[in-house]
Amino acid sequence: MTMSPEVAMEKLSVAERSMWAFRDMRVVTWRNLIASLRIPEAIFFSSLQPIMFVLLFRYVFGGAIPVAGVSYVNFLMPGIFVQTVCFGAVATAIGLSEDMAKGLVERFRALPMARSAVLAGRTTADLVRNIFVLLILTVVGLAVGFRMVNGVGNFVLGCIVMIVFAYSLSWGFAIIGLKAPNAETAQLMSFPILFPITFASGAFAPVESMPGWLQWFAIHQPVGVVVAATRSLMCGGPYTNSSAVGWTFVWAAVLLGGFSWFAVRSYRKVD
Amino acid sequence: MKSDLAISAHGLVKVFSRGQTVRALDGFDLEVAKGTVTGLLGPNGSGKTTAVRILSTILSPDAGTAEIMGLDVVRQSDAVRRIIGLAGQYATVDENLTGRENIRMVAQLTHLTKSAARAKADELLERFKLTEAGDRPAKTYSGGMRRRLDLAASLVAAPPVLFLDEPTTGLDPQSRNDLWEIIEDLVDGGTTVLLTTQYLEEADRLAQDIVVMEKGRVIAQGTPAVLKAQLGTTVIEVSFASHDLADRASSLLTNLTPKPPIREGSLLELTVENGPKVAADVLRTLDGAGVELLGLALREPSLDDVFLSLTGHRTEDEVAEAAQPKRQGRKAKKESAQ
Ligand SMILES: Nc1ncnc2c1ncn2[C@@H]1O[C@H](COP(=O)(O)OP(=O)(O)O)[C@@H](O)[C@H]1O
Ligand SMILES: [Mg+2]
Numbered sequence: 001m002t003m004s005p006e007v008a009m010e011k012l013s014v015a016e017r018s019m020w021a022f023r024d025m026r027v028v029t030w031r032n033l034i035a036s037l038r039i040p041e042a043i044f045f046s047s048l049q050p051i052m053f054v055l056l057f058r059y060v061f062g063g064a065i066p067v068a069g070v071s072y073v074n075f076l077m078p079g080i081f082v083q084t085v086c087f088g089a090v091a092t093a094i095g096l097s098e099d100m101a102k103g104l105v106e107r108f109r110a111l112p113m114a115r116s117a118v119l120a121g122r123t124t125a126d127l128v129r130n131i132f133v134l135l136i137l138t139v140v141g142l143a144v145g146f147r148m149v150n151g152v153g154n155f156v157l158g159c160i161v162m163i164v165f166a167y168s169l170s171w172g173f174a175i176i177g178l179k180a181p182n183a184e185t186a187q188l189m190s191f192p193i194l195f196p197i198t199f200a201s202g203a204f205a206p207v208e209s210m211p212g213w214l215q216w217f218a219i220h221q222p223v224g225v226v227v228a229a230t231r232s233l234m235c236g237g238p239y240t241n242s243s244a245v246g247w248t249f250v251w252a253a254v255l256l257g258g259f260s261w262f263a264v265r266s267y268r269k270v271d
Numbered sequence: 272m273k274s275d276l277a278i279s280a281h282g283l284v285k286v287f288s289r290g291q292t293v294r295a296l297d298g299f300d301l302e303v304a305k306g307t308v309t310g311l312l313g314p315n316g317s318g319k320t321t322a323v324r325i326l327s328t329i330l331s332p333d334a335g336t337a338e339i340m341g342l343d344v345v346r347q348s349d350a351v352r353r354i355i356g357l358a359g360q361y362a363t364v365d366e367n368l369t370g371r372e373n374i375r376m377v378a379q380l381t382h383l384t385k386s387a388a389r390a391k392a393d394e395l396l397e398r399f400k401l402t403e404a405g406d407r408p409a410k411t412y413s414g415g416m417r418r419r420l421d422l423a424a425s426l427v428a429a430p431p432v433l434f435l436d437e438p439t440t441g442l443d444p445q446s447r448n449d450l451w452e453i454i455e456d457l458v459d460g461g462t463t464v465l466l467t468t469q470y471l472e473e474a475d476r477l478a479q480d481i482v483v484m485e486k487g488r489v490i491a492q493g494t495p496a497v498l499k500a501q502l503g504t505t506v507i508e509v510s511f512a513s514h515d516l517a518d519r520a521s522s523l524l525t526n527l528t529p530k531p532p533i534r535e536g537s538l539l540e541l542t543v544e545n546g547p548k549v550a551a552d553v554l555r556t557l558d559g560a561g562v563e564l565l566g567l568a569l570r571e572p573s574l575d576d577v578f579l580s581l582t583g584h585r586t587e588d589e590v591a592e593a594a595q596p597k598r599q600g601r602k603a604k605k606e607s608a609q
Contacts, residue, residue, distance in 0.1 A: 020382065027379045035367035038408060103363035107424070109329045112352035113380040271287065271330055 021114035028108075028121020032095065033128060046091070046129075047136050050084040054137065057204055058144050065205050069238040070149060077137075077146045078158060078230040079203030084137060085166035086198050086223060088130040089173040090190045095122050096177025097186040105270065116264050122177075123170045130166055134159055150236035158233035161248050165226045168256035174263045178270060197223040202231075222251040274341065277432050277463035278303035278326060282335035285321050285487075295321040297487035299335070303465055303480070305431075308458050310474030311467040312577070313484035319467035320360050322484075323436045326465070327357045339432055353381075356425035360436040360467075362417040366410035370401050370420050373409060377424040395423040399453065415446030422453065433457065435466045439473060451476060471577055475499070483577060491581050498577065505546030506572050509539045509553060510565045520562050527552050533579070537565075542576060 012020070036042060057076050067075040099105050099118070108118050138146075148155040173190060180186035200210075200217055201224040207215050218224045228244035283299040286292060295318045303309045311319050324330040326337055328348040337344045339351045364373050371392050378388035396405040399419040404412065409420060418438060425433065435454070439447040454477055458464055468474050474481045475495045483491040483498070491498065511517040517537045524532050524541065527549055533540045543549045546569045557564055 023382075024380055027376060031365065031368065031372075031376050034372065035365065038367045102366070103359055103361050104365060106324075106329060106359050107357070107363040107377070108380070110327045110352060110355065110357040111377065111380045112349055112382065117380070 017114070021116055021120070024113040024117030025120040025124060028117050029124040029128070030121075032121055032125030036125070036129065043129075043132075047133050050080060050087075050133060050137055051140050053083070054080050054140055054144065061204070065209075067206055070235050071145065073141070073145045074147060074149055074235055075206075075231070076204065077141045078234045079201075079227055080141075081134060081137060081159070082162050082165075082201075082223065082227050082230055083198040083203050084133060085130045085162050086169055087194055088126055088133065088166055089170040090187060090194065091129065092122055092126045092170040093173040093177040093180065093186040093190050094183045095126070096174055097180045097183045100178065100270070101182055105267075109267075109270070115268055116260070119171070119174045119260070119263050119267055123167060123174060126170050127163060127167050130163060134163070148234065150234055154233045154236065158230040161233065161245060162226055162230050165222070165248055165252045165255075168252040168259065169222075171256060171259035171263050175259065175266055178263065178266045197221055200224070201227045203227045222248075222255065225251060275304055276302055276338075276341075277305040277307075278309075278337075278339055278465060280322070280326065280335065280337040283322065283325055283332045283337060284334035285318075285325060285330065286333050294487055296325070296332070296335075299484075299487060300489055301465075301482060303463060305463055306458075306461050307480060308454075308464040308466060308478045309480045309482060310478030311465060311482050311484060312469070312471065312474050313467075314469065317484040318487040319484060320436055321487075323357070323359075323434050323465065323467060327355055327434050328352055329357075353428065354431055356428065356430035356433045358418075358422045358425045358433075358435050358438060360440070362414075362421035364409045364412075364417055364420050364424065367408060369406050369408055370412070370416075370423075371396060371405040373420060374424050374427065378427045381428045383427070391427055395426060399423045400449075413446075415442050415449065418442060418446070418450060419453070422450070426457075430462070432463045433465070435464060437467055437469065440469065447473075472571060483581060491577075499572070504572065505543055506570050506576055507541040507543060507546060507550050507553060508566075508568045508570065509541070509557075510567075511537045511539070512563065512565055513537055516562060516564075519560075520557055520564070523556055523560050523562065524553060527556065530580075540576075542572060542580070 054077070057080065058073050062072045062076065065072060096105075096119070099108075099122075105118060176189050177186050180189055200214055201221065202218050203223070207218045207224070210218055219228070225244050225247045228239075228241045229248040231239045232241040232244055278301060280299060280301040283296045284294070285296040286294050297318075299318065299322055301309075301311075301322070311322065313319050321330065325332050326339065326344060328344050328351050331345050340354055342351045342354070344351050364370075365376070368376065374392040374395050375388045378391045379385065383391060392405075393402075396402045399422065401416065401419060401423065404416060409417065412420065422435070422438065438454070439450050442450065451473070454464065454466070458477075464477075466474070466477060479494060481491075481493060481495055481498055482489050509517075509520065511520060514534075514537050517534050517539050521532045521534050521539055524539070528541045528543050530542055541549065541553070550567060550569060554564075554567065
């Protein structure tokens with residue numbers, strides 16, 4: 001399907017424009033995935049870090065953190081999963097700022113492609129990468145005693161819930177990638193956001209063990225909600241919390257809407 | 272809007288305010304007729320890249336208007352993107368993709384079908400002598416190959432208007448010559464080209480029209496012949512053991528050239544039409560007066576000479592350099608300049 005130059009994007013219907021935006025997104029996603037496959041070291045080390053988290057918490061801190069109803073490793077894994085997919089958003093920030101630094105964004109901006117495609121292609125590639133890392137982590141988890149105590153179906157649902165959330169979060173980090181002067185700074189800017197929201201969330205220890213003010217934050221901030229939703233699906237029993245599942249989707253929708261609007265606006269205005 | 276113009280810009284202003292405020296463009300005007308090559312000539316920081324970025328819809332101007340083939344770069348940006356090609360100042364190829372993948376990606380983002388994109392990649396790789404290297408990651412390419420790949424990618428849509436921002440900066444003479452030939456072929460095929468450069472020689476070879484920029488404005492415009500006639504075609508550099516000797520020589524040589532010699536330290540520069548003949552006259556005159564010289568050289572006028580002749584001062588780089596106690600050779604500086 002070739003488009004003649006005379007047909008400008010502005011004159012297309014919303015449906016046609018969405019179709020082109022989707023195709024453009026697919027091309028950029030493909031490019032990002034190919035590029036990361038060409039750097040196997042990056043794939044290896046980015047999966048190594050969450051694996052080390054699993055081992056550290058399981059064997060170093062695990063004995064000191066009492067949890068109700070399930071074994072610590074079953075309590076821990078949903079938290080580690082959520083933390084890992086959230087930290088995946090750093091890759092979005094770094095990837096985009098590298099594309100900016102290398103002038104590739106400059107090239108894309110002079111092409112008749114959708115203004116959202118560079119960002120959507122980046123976040124979608126990072127989503128695929130997140131799924132891959134989750135698979136590895138699941139295997140590692142099973143090896144150190146994690147069990148899908150609430151059934152495989154609910155485990156998969158839990159993964160879907162957190163992947164959806166992580167996708168919307170990664171649009172927020174796309175904004176950092178566009179605004180940061182370089183990749184190192186993009187990474188430095190990401191951590192002060194990610195550390196508090198992932199650690200003050202009940203991911204590694206029950207929120208009841210935290211002081212009151214922090215408890216409130218840990219329960220209500222978005223990552224806290226996602227941890228509760230994931231644990232509800234993966235552990236069930238005393239952790240069942242269906243409203244958290246609902247609120248996760250609300251948070252994901254709100255963040256995705258806000259972040260993607262602002263990210264595309266920033267992309268248009270890069271100078 | 273005149274229908275014979277491929278590019279027209281009027282009163283473009285662009286102010287960057289990150290840290291300090293810079294007026295990168297300050298009332299920039301440009302008209303490029305269809306099927307011609309215009310060279311945008313100016314020193315570092317004069318606003319060439321900013322002008323190209325606005326004309327290629329990457330940046331929106333703070334004031335002024337610009338049209339490509341009659342389409343407004345701000346209001347009809349998407350239509351403009353369909354008829355332009357851009358090879359930016361730094362070759363923007365994806366290092367992790369192969370040459371072939373790079374072109375195919377751009378082709379697909381230009382909305383060619385998958386099979387058309389594949390055919391286009393084959394055709395362009397062949398045309399730019401990259402077929403052999405086509406399946407290697409672009410990070411293994413030399414500077415010249417990257418430039419060719421970048422140019423190939425910008426030609427995917429066979430755009431009638433092409434922007435080339437310093438296409439040969441940093442290339443060795445052989446690669447530079449290859450690229451010049453490619454550009455000449457494109458022009459023979461009817462493409463309108465706007466080319467920015469810091470080299471008068473490059474503008475002279477490729478462009479029918481030269482626009483000289485300084486501080487975001489156009490300070491001169493004309494055919495290479497006209498600009499060169501204003502300037503002379505050869506520069507004679509005569510060096511002496513001291514300032515005083517250079518001064519004495521300067522007064523002796525005043526009558527030999529239409530423009531008085533310019534003295535910089537113990538160096539005299541004469542811009543003339545007929546280099547060898549005047550050089551012989553210089554030697555004869557100085558010998559007759561018993562003024563001893565250290566050296567004499569003939570060279571092509573440089574961008575700095577154009578500036579000196581147009582504005583009465585050198586480019587900012589030159590001024591800064593002259594202020595430094597130890598003056599490097601101009602050639603060396605030219606090569607290190609980006
Ligand atoms: N994105 C930017 N942000 C801030 N200043 C810029 C930016 N781009 C260019 N400038 C400034 O604008 C001026 C013109 O730059 P440029 O157009 O790149 O000149 P040239 O291409 O002729 O070297 C310079 O002073 C440069 O520092
Ligand atoms: Mg430039």
